[in-house]
Amino acid sequence: MKKYISLLSISLLFACSNANQEGENQSGSSQAYTENQLKNLQISIDTVRVDVGDEIINATAYYGFGLSEDEKTIYFVDGMNTEVHAYNLPELKLERRIVFEKDGPNQAPNFINFFQVLPTGEFLLANYNIQAVFNDQTEKVLNIKAQPEEYDGLDESLSSLYGFIHVSPDKKFAISRPIEYRDASVGLVMMDIENKKGQILPLPGLEITKKFRSSFSQGGGTTTMGDNVIIQEVRNQLVIYSGSTADIYVYDWKSKELKLIEFDHKLVPNQKSGDFPSEAGTREELMEIAQEIRSQVSFMGFLWDESRQQYFRFAVKQNGFLESGEPRKADWYLFSYDENFNLLGETKIDQLNNFFYQSFFYDGKIYNYLPVEEDPGFVIMTLNF
Numbered sequence: 001m002k003k004y005i006s007l008l009s010i011s012l013l014f015a016c017s018n019a020n021q022e023g024e025n026q027s028g029s030s031q032a033y034t035e036n037q038l039k040n041l042q043i044s045i046d047t048v049r050v051d052v053g054d055e056i057i058n059a060t061a062y063y064g065f066g067l068s069e070d071e072k073t074i075y076f077v078d079g080m081n082t083e084v085h086a087y088n089l090p091e092l093k094l095e096r097r098i099v100f101e102k103d104g105p106n107q108a109p110n111f112i113n114f115f116q117v118l119p120t121g122e123f124l125l126a127n128y129n130i131q132a133v134f135n136d137q138t139e140k141v142l143n144i145k146a147q148p149e150e151y152d153g154l155d156e157s158l159s160s161l162y163g164f165i166h167v168s169p170d171k172k173f174a175i176s177r178p179i180e181y182r183d184a185s186v187g188l189v190m191m192d193i194e195n196k197k198g199q200i201l202p203l204p205g206l207e208i209t210k211k212f213r214s215s216f217s218q219g220g221g222t223t224t225m226g227d228n229v230i231i232q233e234v235r236n237q238l239v240i241y242s243g244s245t246a247d248i249y250v251y252d253w254k255s256k257e258l259k260l261i262e263f264d265h266k267l268v269p270n271q272k273s274g275d276f277p278s279e280a281g282t283r284e285e286l287m288e289i290a291q292e293i294r295s296q297v298s299f300m301g302f303l304w305d306e307s308r309q310q311y312f313r314f315a316v317k318q319n320g321f322l323e324s325g326e327p328r329k330a331d332w333y334l335f336s337y338d339e340n341f342n343l344l345g346e347t348k349i350d351q352l353n354n355f356f357y358q359s360f361f362y363d364g365k366i367y368n369y370l371p372v373e374e375d376p377g378f379v380i381m382t383l384n385f
Helices: 204-212 282-292
Strands: 002-004 025-029 042-049 062-067 071-079 083-088 091-100 112-115 123-126 131-134 141-144 174-175 186-193 197-201 215-218 220-225 229-234 237-242 246-250 257-261 298-303 311-315 331-339 343-348 359-362 365-369 377-384
Touching: 002 237, 091 246, 091 282, 123 331, 141 311, 204 237, 204 246, 220 282, 229 298, 237 298, 246 298
Parallel strands: 025 257
Antiparallel strands: 002 042, 042 377, 062 071, 071 083, 083 091, 112 123, 123 131, 131 141, 174 186, 186 197, 215 220, 229 237, 237 246, 246 257, 298 311, 311 331, 331 343, 359 365, 365 377
């Protein structure tokens, strides 16, 4: 089934020096285009169902995904059932269910909050209690223990080091994003797994993120809404970004360098503006603050297109609600960049209704995960420009 720019509905969740100085911040500015690559962009849509054979799959339970190194297999994690499902992309069929153990020496997290596919074909599975690497035979091959007391140089007051945790390809280092409480600076935690040493990598270029989130506390619990700093793995490097600003950090596993890249978009503001309460008095006020924050452009993560050797990135601006309570149509934008993050093009996509947050490029097309009735499926977007 093919149609032009009419998407199915889904809810929106979605070159350095001094290489011996680990974690040193560097900065550079992305160069803007002279001719907009996406000026005449057209998007066509295909919807496909994945063959799962006789298996019974909860197609709505997938919480994270990753591609194999040859990009022919995609792995989805069913966090509730502690399983990883491998799908053959060329044939669009389920290849294997990998069921992890719930106790014993190979115990996996009982609920998987964070998931990474390593180039070795191994998997990082993490929650607040267990952070470990497993092979495809469900054996635990590395126990990370992402707690500050495990690593010299880290303040024991740091919390949630399992958050957005990523392991280096050689499994010697891990990087995570701790929760920033009150006046704490935005940063990353680097963990030297072999030598049990830790280091904070500050992210001053993303400090702006703290201005665009708010919390409400009641009965011992706290709900926070707004923007967050997110770590994303792209091309065996880490991209650290926030919805609050177009600017990003890139961390190179080999050189141990952290580089700030600043952008100058022409179509949208490069960052959000205004002041918002950091704490809300009621849950209703928290929802109102969050909606005001979303009424400005929020930047998403990056998608790498191997066939074109370039990146793409979406952004969205929400427009409130109708009297019926239904959300108004959001404004969607698409940007393209070369392999060094230089801006190549940007465009507004007027007919795009929703974004598919579990997205990736395969064979030059954007695959967006979406269940088709009771089976897994994809909405495939072809970009013509």
